[in-house]
Amino acid sequence: MFKFLLIFITCLMVLFTIELLNPVQAAVIQPFTAVLAWVAASVVLPFDDTVISSGRVLRDSVSGFAVSIEAGCNGVEASIVLIAGVLAFPANWRQRTAAITLGFLAIQLLNILRIVSLFYLGQWNYDVFEWTHLYLWPVLIMLDVLLVFALYLRWLSRSDPSPEHA
């Protein structure tokens, strides 16, 4: 277990530092965040045609209210925690790749729900928006990571009992 924690924390620190590098932010994180804003707008548009997305910003064309998706709001940090956990746990690379891909999708699915909910909460009540944004949603996203990791462990225990070493 100690080895697992050591690998987990090392992977976490390395991936987190890489994510913060300016070239990575410019080439990967910011374009990805813009795609996330576009997807969130696409999800809402069939129900609300006043929503527009521009880069990382989601805006209501009537009220003028806008949310900008920043670092910490794009689910990347939560995904890094999941990736570090998956890499630290013994499994073969096929299993790891599947867990990371599906886990990333699960996190982003909840994150889009988060962005959409915050977009409407912000138009309704700014205090509730701020409280939910800063304190409640980060906890729910981490709980999602925990759930995905637990499901991955269950899947591992039911699948091939002879994983390769990292």
Next chain:
Amino acid sequence: MRDIAFRQQILTTLLLLAITFGLWMAAEPLLATPAKWLAHALLAFWLPDVIETTIFEPGALLVVTKFTEVDGIIRLAISDEEGLAFRLNTRLVSYGLPFYAALLWGSRIAKPFNTFAWGLFVLWAAMALGLTAMTAKDLMLVIGQPFLATAWVPPSAVIAVSYQFSVLLMPTLAPVLLWVLQLRDSPLWKRLENQLQTSRGN
């Protein structure tokens, strides 16, 4: 641990979150006080030439520096000049407390009160480090070079990463890691250890 037990854990945690977040909202100024003391001690020890004092406010920590601004120029304050101050939102680092409480009280563990008390000490230490990182980030952005030139101040990149790590990851990651470690000897822990041993054995 059977799967149903983990489902119960998640559901109980979600239900408890409503209660623990309510308690945290009401008692945050009290709950964050030990972390503020620790942060004060850390800052006084680390940056005696930069930090004048800290003032505890409900939901915030006011950090008063020894620097002042005159005509747009930042310099050390003299005699009765007031130092620049930063108000840190302590809730940004303390919201891990209700998360940890919900995770722990949603688990069946032996000696839950002892375990929770130990957990609180660890989280207060993590919160103090978070507040210190937030202070360093504010000092770097507002005071700038005079702060960065101070002894024992790391490069700006280290301050930036520490701040991001303390605010974006630690408040939710620390409670989970602590909870997993405190589950030692629980069915979930044994299952994880068994699986790790099985995987290594193959």
